[in-house]
Amino acid sequence: MGSLVVFGILWIVGSLLGEWGATAWIDSAPNGTGPYFGTASNLGLVGVHAFDFLIWVAVPIFVFVVLMILFAMFKFRARRDENVTNAPSQVRNNKAFVGTWIVISILLNLLIWLHPNASGLEQVFAAQLPANNPKPVVIDVTARQWEWIFSYPQYHITQSLNASGQDTLYMPVNRPVKFVLRSYDPFHSYAHQVDVIHGFWIPAFGVKYDVIPGETRILYLTATKLMSTETNPMARVQCSEVCGPGHPYMEANLHVVTGSQFAAWAKAQAARG
Amino acid sequence: MAQPLTKEGPDPETRRVAPLPPVLRGFLWAAIGFIVFAALAAWLDPSRVSPYITAVGAVAGWFGAMIGWLLGIGGYEHVVKPMMGYPSPAVRTSGWRRYYEYALDHKVIGIQYLGASTGTFLIAGLIAMAMRFQLMSYRPTLFHYPQNYLNAVGIHGTLMMFTVATVAMVGGLGNYFVPLMIGTRETMFPKASGMSVWLVPLGVLTVAMSPLLGQWTTGWRGYEPLASSDGSGLLYYYLGVFALTTSSLIVAINLTATILFKRTRGMTWNRLPLFAWGILTVSLLNIIWLPEIQTTFVLGMLDKVMPLNLFNVFGQPLGYEYLFWLFGHPEVYIVVLPALAIWSEIIPVMGRKSLFARPIAVLGLVFVMLLSGMVWAHHMFTMMRFSEMLPFSFFTEMISIPTGFAYLAVIGTLWNSRLRLTTPTLLVLMSMFNFLIGGLTGLFLADVPANLQLHNTFFVVGHFHYTIIGGMVFSWMAAMYYWLPKFSGRTYSEFWGKLGAIWVFVAFNATFLNFFILGLHGMNRWVSVYPKYLQPENFWTSIAAFFLGAGFAINIIHIVWAWMKGPKVKENPWDAKTLEWRTSSPPPTKNFDTLPVVVGSFYTYGEGVPDPVEIPVSEMETKGSPG
Numbered sequence: 001m002g003s004l005v006v007f008g009i010l011w012i013v014g015s016l017l018g019e020w021g022a023t024a025w026i027d028s029a030p031n032g033t034g035p036y037f038g039t040a041s042n043l044g045l046v047g048v049h050a051f052d053f054l055i056w057v058a059v060p061i062f063v064f065v066v067l068m069i070l071f072a073m074f075k076f077r078a079r080r081d082e083n084v085t086n087a088p089s090q091v092r093n094n095k096a097f098v099g100t101w102i103v104i105s106i107l108l109n110l111l112i113w114l115h116p117n118a119s120g121l122e123q124v125f126a127a128q129l130p131a132n133n134p135k136p137v138v139i140d141v142t143a144r145q146w147e148w149i150f151s152y153p154q155y156h157i158t159q160s161l162n163a164s165g166q167d168t169l170y171m172p173v174n175r176p177v178k179f180v181l182r183s184y185d186p187f188h189s190y191a192h193q194v195d196v197i198h199g200f201w202i203p204a205f206g207v208k209y210d211v212i213p214g215e216t217r218i219l220y221l222t223a224t225k226l227m228s229t230e231t232n233p234m235a236r237v238q239c240s241e242v243c244g245p246g247h248p249y250m251e252a253n254l255h256v257v258t259g260s261q262f263a264a265w266a267k268a269q270a271a272r273g
Numbered sequence: 274m275a276q277p278l279t280k281e282g283p284d285p286e287t288r289r290v291a292p293l294p295p296v297l298r299g300f301l302w303a304a305i306g307f308i309v310f311a312a313l314a315a316w317l318d319p320s321r322v323s324p325y326i327t328a329v330g331a332v333a334g335w336f337g338a339m340i341g342w343l344l345g346i347g348g349y350e351h352v353v354k355p356m357m358g359y360p361s362p363a364v365r366t367s368g369w370r371r372y373y374e375y376a377l378d379h380k381v382i383g384i385q386y387l388g389a390s391t392g393t394f395l396i397a398g399l400i401a402m403a404m405r406f407q408l409m410s411y412r413p414t415l416f417h418y419p420q421n422y423l424n425a426v427g428i429h430g431t432l433m434m435f436t437v438a439t440v441a442m443v444g445g446l447g448n449y450f451v452p453l454m455i456g457t458r459e460t461m462f463p464k465a466s467g468m469s470v471w472l473v474p475l476g477v478l479t480v481a482m483s484p485l486l487g488q489w490t491t492g493w494r495g496y497e498p499l500a501s502s503d504g505s506g507l508l509y510y511y512l513g514v515f516a517l518t519t520s521s522l523i524v525a526i527n528l529t530a531t532i533l534f535k536r537t538r539g540m541t542w543n544r545l546p547l548f549a550w551g552i553l554t555v556s557l558l559n560i561i562w563l564p565e566i567q568t569t570f571v572l573g574m575l576d577k578v579m580p581l582n583l584f585n586v587f588g589q590p591l592g593y594e595y596l597f598w599l600f601g602h603p604e605v606y607i608v609v610l611p612a613l614a615i616w617s618e619i620i621p622v623m624g625r626k627s628l629f630a631r632p633i634a635v636l637g638l639v640f641v642m643l644l645s646g647m648v649w650a651h652h653m654f655t656m657m658r659f660s661e662m663l664p665f666s667f668f669t670e671m672i673s674i675p676t677g678f679a680y681l682a683v684i685g686t687l688w689n690s691r692l693r694l695t696t697p698t699l700l701v702l703m704s705m706f707n708f709l710i711g712g713l714t715g716l717f718l719a720d721v722p723a724n725l726q727l728h729n730t731f732f733v734v735g736h737f738h739y740t741i742i743g744g745m746v747f748s749w750m751a752a753m754y755y756w757l758p759k760f761s762g763r764t765y766s767e768f769w770g771k772l773g774a775i776w777v778f779v780a781f782n783a784t785f786l787n788f789f790i791l792g793l794h795g796m797n798r799w800v801s802v803y804p805k806y807l808q809p810e811n812f813w814t815s816i817a818a819f820f821l822g823a824g825f826a827i828n829i830i831h832i833v834w835a836w837m838k839g840p841k842v843k844e845n846p847w848d849a850k851t852l853e854w855r856t857s858s859p860p861p862t863k864n865f866d867t868l869p870v871v872v873g874s875f876y877t878y879g880e881g882v883p884d885p886v887e888i889p890v891s892e893m894e895t896k897g898s899p900g
Contacts, residue, residue, distance in 0.1 A: 003688075003689065035793060036726075036793060037793055037794060037795065038726045038793075038795070043722070043725065044726065046722040047722045047723045047725060047726045050717075050720045050722050050723045051717060051720075051723045054716050054717050054720060054723070057716070058713045058716060061709075061713065062709065062710075062713060065680060065684070065705065065706070065709050066706065066709070068684050068687060068688075069687075069702045069705060069706060071687070071688075072624075072687040072690070072692050072702065073692070073694060073702065076624070076687060076688070076689060076690045076691065076692045077692050077693075077694050078625075078691040078692055078693045078694075084625060084693070084848055085625060085691060086625045086626070086691070086878045086879050086880065087624060087625050087626035087689060087690045087691045087878065088689065088691075089626070089689040090626060090627045090877070090878055090879035091627075091629065091685075091688075091689070092627045092628070092629060092630070092631070092877070093629070093630055094629075094630075094685065097685065098630050098633060098681065098685075101677070101681050102674070105673070105674045105677050106674060109670045109671055109673060109674060112670060112716060112720070113666060113667050113670045113671075116720055116722070116723075117666050117670070117719070117720045117721055117722070118663060118666075120720065120721070120722035120723075121659075121662055121663065121666075121721050121722060123722075124721070124722055124725075125659055128659075192582070192585050192586050192587060193498075193501060193502055193580065193582075193585060194502040195498060195585065195586060196498050196499040196502065197496065197498070197499065197590065197656075199655060199729060201729075201797070203726075203794075203795030204795075206725070206726040207725045207726060208655050208725055208726065208728060208729070209655055209725070210655045210656045212590050212591060212656065213498060213585060213586045213590045214585075214586030214590055215590070233795070233804045233805070233806045234794070234795045236795075236804070238795070238797055239797075240655075240728070240729040240730075240797050240798075241496075241655075241729060242423065242490060242491060242492055242496065242499070242798070242799040243499060244420075244490050244499060244502075244503065245418065245419045245420035245423065245488075245490055246419065247419065247423070247490070247799055247800065248419050248799070248800035248801055248802045248803065249419070249802070251804075
């Protein structure tokens with residue numbers, strides 16, 4: 001009984017300390033983004049809330065098992081020169097403990113499935129409804145081996161390039177963007193046998209979506225922070241699904257700019273042709 | 274019907290007519306088989322581009338090599354000729370040479386599997402060291418082209434999964450210990466078992482040599498449609514995995530039949546040792562899912578050779594991915610179930626305490642087995658329809674409940690025990706810690722909104738290395754130290770054992786905790802080069818990884834030393850109750866002079882608990898056995 005009380009106290013104290021440390025970690029950056037980084041979009045914010053919540057759930061479980069391992073190593077350890085003797089207690093079942101364990105593990109799993117998973121998914125699904133994304137900037141994203149190509153049909157930009165001729169993604173902040181994701185090669189006649197899956201990923205936005213040959217997939221996204229690859233290397237487009245030898249190099253620069261900067265950039269790009 | 278393990282016959286030295294040792298003859302016959310079959314293919318299907326080595330010829334030649342290898346290694350004398358009415362020749366029952374030939378003794382076969390797994394662990398581990406060396410810099414250093422690096426990743430993953438993770442504890446420890454633990458003298462199908470182990474070196478060499486045929490970049494999963502346009506080496510990835518999975522399938526059939534039909538008197542299902550339960554559930558998973566992945570790989574291979582357009586835009590681009598993970602997720606439970614079972618095997622012995630909630634521990638293994646086929650598409654959250662996300666995240670969360678039962682049983686047993694903190698105990702506790710981190714990070718990955726960020730980053734790589742190395746490899750090491758006195762009658766040095774355990778534990782966590790941070794920082798998988806801001810973290814991760822590699826080497830050297838030269842130890846040094854300890858160490862060829870009879874539970878300790886095993890004194894027992 002004595003060990004049980006000590007264990008209980010240590011577990012509560014350890015969990016509280018753990019939760020305190022986790023919260024400090026989570027709050028070490030604005031909006032609870034401490035450990036997560038990928039939060040500069042509406043979808044990324046859903047992810048970070050899930051991540052933070054799960055850290056709080058995981059801490060007491062982690063402390064419970066680790067404390068039990070430490071108890072086994074120090075409290076229940078057989079003395080070195082003691083002869084091998086049976087443990088004094090030979091409890092082979094404890095209905096209260098087993099029952100509590102099973103009930104708690106079922107409830108905990110149902111909880112984290114409902115929240116943050118199902119509740120977060122509801123937000124993700126809602127964010128993908130066209131009605132919730134008025135007046136989006138449409139960006140056609142074409143993935144080929146191994147290049148990201150961005151075109152802006154509303155602005156008559158067929159391929160957005162920077163001064164050195166590299167593909168660049170510009171998008172306005174706080175305005176819905178409709179990414180139209182396709183995998184093919186606009187520079188050659190279509191070769192079905194070399195068309196592969198790519199992953200459209202912007203680490204800073206906290207979201208990725210795969211680009212499947214033969215399918216057109218839509219991703220609605222709203223960037224919430226001004227950023228560019230030059231100032232934040234996580235603000236980049238990176239292929240996340242292995243797509244052949246050029247996969248590590250399949251990235252593009254990203255600029256999230258204000259509405260007026262975006263309009264000026266689009267005008268200049270369109271003028272370049 | 275009866276398959277005697279030994280036969281009175283001429284001395285193996287004098288009866289031998291083959292001029293070459295079996296392994297060398299296997300290589301020679303494999304080369305002949307390759308040349309013959311490849312030539313046939315070149316004759317039937319001539320290529321205008323290449324006169325001899327073509328995709329079709331390489332596949333046909335491989336099958337010729339497989340036939341030649343299996344015949345040369347002993348299949349000719351021991352399988353083919355007896356089928357035609359010749360008497361079965363004797364097999365060697367002593368000396369080191371028996372490990373390099375066809376064997377019928379499940380213990381020899383088990384050690385052959387363990388040796389193959391350990392050797393492959395070293396090869397694939399060295400590849401991992403090379404990968405970490407490359408990742409110390411954000412620009413190409415060791416691997417000058419990304420395809421070299423990606424090919425290394427693929428070979429590392431394929432070998433580790435199909436030759437180490439799914440083989441060491443099943444083909445190796447399972448073959449060696451299950452018959453001993455259930456009290457039988459042989460397995461159900463010793464001849465098939467003796468052949469199956471030789472598919473392992475064939476599969477390993479095939480996968481390891483595959484770049485010679487053309488570099489491939491898909492990683493161990495061989496995702497389509499990339500695979501169909503990728504290097505031809507993928508053909509040997511499919512064929513190597515075919516050999517390895519066939520080997521595991523034969524092990525599964527053999528051990529399932531052995532557990533079902535060869536248990537000794539009194540070995541009821543309620544008394545069956547936990548490790549045998551683990552092997553039984555794993556074997557059922559293997560019997561269900563290995564044919565599925567083999568079929569998928571046959572489709573992938575045909576698609577690559579023909580091509581049939583099965584998995585590109587004219588077919589179903591995601592079809593392969595669904596088929597792959599339908600096997601791929603049960604696969605990780607194939608890896609971890611024996612590990613969970615080992616915990617319940619070692620802790621009661623070391624803690625001198627009855628196993629807590631044994632029925633729950635068994636139910637945990639069974640329910641993990643049942644649920645494991647319902648979670649697989651969680652590898653594809655970034656690819657699938659929205660409507661599929663909710664059910665697959667549901668079952669993924671739910672499988673942690675039966676997995677938790679393994680913890681429930683061990684924790685209940687640890688409480689108020691008299692725990693002897695030996696090296697196996699320490700490794701089990703470390704394994705529990707590592708697998709806990711692997712499981713808890715799984716919560717984050719099972720959450721779909723967070724998964725859309727974490728998927729295909731180093732967070733995932735960290736997660737599955739925590740479950741596989743942390744869970745399975747640590748438990749494998751625990752089992753090796755625990756059973757070392759059984760293997761050889763010798764024991765290890767407690768100092769070096771503990772030092773080795775602490776070394777790998779510290780280095781392992783220093784390496785793979787970093788993976789989570791790297792993943793959150795935006796480090797994605799399958800890259801040999803990466804943005805510069807990730808370099809400092811990668812550098813220190815690599816340094817820790819090199820320490821981890823050295824730690825594994827120390828443990829392997831220590832175990833081999835103890836096996837050969839370690840101090841002699843008494844028959845049952847841990848005072849364990851299961852049947853493998855009721856015979857001499859190392860066990861004689863026929864395991865038991867008299868088959869023991871089980872009259873009680875192996876997992877009940879305490880004052881006045883009667884011995885669970887009775888050795889019958891009547892002569893009836895020995896008469897029934899062959900020889």
